[in-house]
Amino acid sequence: MRRKIPSLQALACFDAAARHESYTRAAQELALTQGAVSRQITALEAFLGVALFRRTRHGVALTERGADYALQVAPRLQGLERDTLDVMSPQGRSGSLHLAAVPTFATRWLIPRLPLLAAQHPDLTIHIETSTRPFMFADTAFDAALYAGTVEQVSRWAGTRAVRLLAEKVVPVCSPALLGTQTTLTPQAIAQLPLLQQSTRPEGWRQWFDALGVSAPQALSGPRYELFSMTAAAAAHGLGLALVPRLLIETELARGELVVACQQPLPSERAYYLVTPERADERPAVTVFRDWLGQVTGLLKG
Structure with missing residues (x-):
């Protein structure tokens, strides 16, 4: 069955124009002419039967439908790009892990310890993006998440399993x-x-x-x-x-x-957790990463 999907070039032009709200800046980003970007978006609007932009005195602005569509298109293009880079990588998807992480924990605690992981598993590549809130794994390219919160908060993250890593003092x-x-x-x-x-x-x-x-x-x-x-x-x-x-x-x-300044800590039930999708066929990269975190923290059981 033929899929009803616009051309990738048109979507790329729309994504760039939506982010900049400018055909000119989108053209500069994509190394195209402004006319080429305009034609791609016109063709996309004709394909959808929906106006995505409206003209303003200063250029273009997204319509309400256009803004909604942009929110859907952007993460899918990013996911497609990640999948393409994974295929191009020598180790492929099986040797990479896409991780969502709270930013300071990733910068201050995880990244300084990644050389230990690289020494043990040189074929495993970790891709990290920041995220502070729960999300649906099925809607993203993430394989796992490092999350800060309480037991109650983690338990409400549907369709996942969580392993407590470190208490937050x-x-x-x-x-x-x-x-x-x-x-x-x-x-x-x-x-x-x-x-x-x-x-x-x-x-x-x-x-x-x-x-x-x-x-x-x-x-x-x-x-x-x-x-x-x-x-x-x-x-x-x-x-x-x-x-x-x-x-x-x-x-x-x-x-x-x-x-x-004072040894009295803030009373808190918060901790750092590794959260993964609850699935029977867990990717080997996720298992390797969880086991390694267990070694590093000394707190994980089994």
Whole structure:
């Protein structure tokens, strides 16, 4: 049966034009003329029977249907590109693993340990993209995910199995200069200092002070940062105190760029998990990666 699919060239032109909302910039990206891009999109609109763009004074803008279509097309083109690169790779798909991971954990904990994996399994290639929320594996090219959350959150991720890797111990840290001559600070003293906020966990400082029974009117005040790596960098540069998972700042602690200001951790049930699709025919690359994580963390059973 003949599939009702537009030409790949037309979809590539549409994807580029949708991202830039400009035929000119799409043409530059694809090394085509503006006229060629325009003709491809016109042909695609005729094929679909739907207007994807509307003209504006400054160029083009996506229609509502066009915006919806762009959201569907982009990940499928990315997946096709990944599959093509896998086939072109000497080891092929069987020797590669596509991993979704929370960004700072991937940068600070996983990547520094990947040379150990490469030494044991030189034919295995790990491709990493960032993702912080659960998703449907069937709708993506991902084979596994490194996820941070609670047992309850992980249990709600339908169609998956999860293995707990590491507990998350969040501690208050700062630049040594902020401590002065002191080795640690009391929670009461910390309440009087600038606090760096994590935008993904806006209640963190308030929860920490509440758990210790300390009044902190400024618990929600201070600059906000999206990633733990940003918050840690701000703390290392003396901008204030940060609540950061200790395992993400091993390097800064070892170098003395950051110090633990108070040994009281933030009460938390969060941990890092390896999440994989629940399927009988698991790819060998996934099994190898899970077993290796078990060796590295020393926490996985079987």
